[in-house]
Amino acid sequence: DTEVTQTPKHLVMGMTNKKSLKCEQHMGHRAMYWYKQKAKKPPELMFVYSYEKLSINESVPSRFSPECPNSSLLNLHLHALQPEDSALYLCASSEPGTAGEQYFGPGTRLTVT
Amino acid sequence: GENVEQHPSTLSVQEGDSAVIKCTYSDSASNYFPWYKQELGKRPQLIIDIRSNVGEKKDQRIAVTLNKTAKHFSLHITETQPEDSAVYFCAATTWGGSYIPTFGRGTSLIVHP
Numbered sequence: 001d002t003e004v005t006q007t008p009k010h011l012v013m014g015m016t017n018k019k020s021l022k023c024e025q026h027m028g029h030r031a032m033y034w035y036k037q038k039a040k041k042p043p044e045l046m047f048v049y050s051y052e053k054l055s056i057n058e059s060v061p062s063r064f065s066p067e068c069p070n071s072s073l074l075n076l077h078l079h080a081l082q083p084e085d086s087a088l089y090l091c092a093s094s095e096p097g098t099a100g101e102q103y104f105g106p107g108t109r110l111t112v113t
Numbered sequence: 114g115e116n117v118e119q120h121p122s123t124l125s126v127q128e129g130d131s132a133v134i135k136c137t138y139s140d141s142a143s144n145y146f147p148w149y150k151q152e153l154g155k156r157p158q159l160i161i162d163i164r165s166n167v168g169e170k171k172d173q174r175i176a177v178t179l180n181k182t183a184k185h186f187s188l189h190i191t192e193t194q195p196e197d198s199a200v201y202f203c204a205a206t207t208w209g210g211s212y213i214p215t216f217g218r219g220t221s222l223i224v225h226p
Contacts (some may be wrong), residue, residue: 031211042156042202042216055210066201090156099145099164104156 004105006091012111020107023074023091031075033094037088050096081112115140117205119217127225134220136203137185146186152199189215193224
């Protein structure tokens with residue numbers, strides 16, 4: 001299984017809502033990533049988990065809160081978002097410890113109203 | 114940190130022509146260079162990659178070349194087809210607590226039938 005899955009596919013939320021994005025992979029990868037992508041722009045790294053521990057936080061606002069419950073799952077908890085946070089949120093996984101391919105999920109299209 | 118420049122931002126070709134996309138990077142420690150293709154509304158997908166100990170790699174109509182001395186790498190697509198139309202991102206991967214790709218700004222390739 002070389003697939004990364006993400007739910008939901010689409011999410012519309014108000015600025016006062018709390019929601020969560022979910023990501024799952026069954027490739028045995030021990031590095032997982034959250035990216036934010038605006039239209040026609042490259043993915044922008046938000047967080048990296050390596051062996052279920054947060055290894056990189058790219059100065060992301062605290063309204064985004066990541067969680068890695070186990071080696072297969074990655075969540076992104078959202079609270080009090082702003083309209084400018086509307087974007088495609090991509091999860092990816094890879095083997096840690098060696099530079100190699102990142103496998104991307106299909107993304108969650110988030111709209112903040 | 115790493116900085117990746119990608120050119121051109123838009124490339125328009127006729128079906129059957131060749132297309133070349135060029136990237137430069139700044140960190141000599143970068144050792145893995147993937148190319149991702151992203152169709153509209155879909156996830157980035159790896160199409161070819163190259164490691165720093167290799168100068169050229171080919172996979173059917175797609176090839177990548179790397180010049181470590183000059184710190185640049187290029188994607189070559191021959192006999193382009195309309196289904197090659199997409200946004201292409203180059204990346205340079207280096208260690209920063211985890212192996213992290215730094216993406217170029219992307220090239221929108223349009224292949225006219």
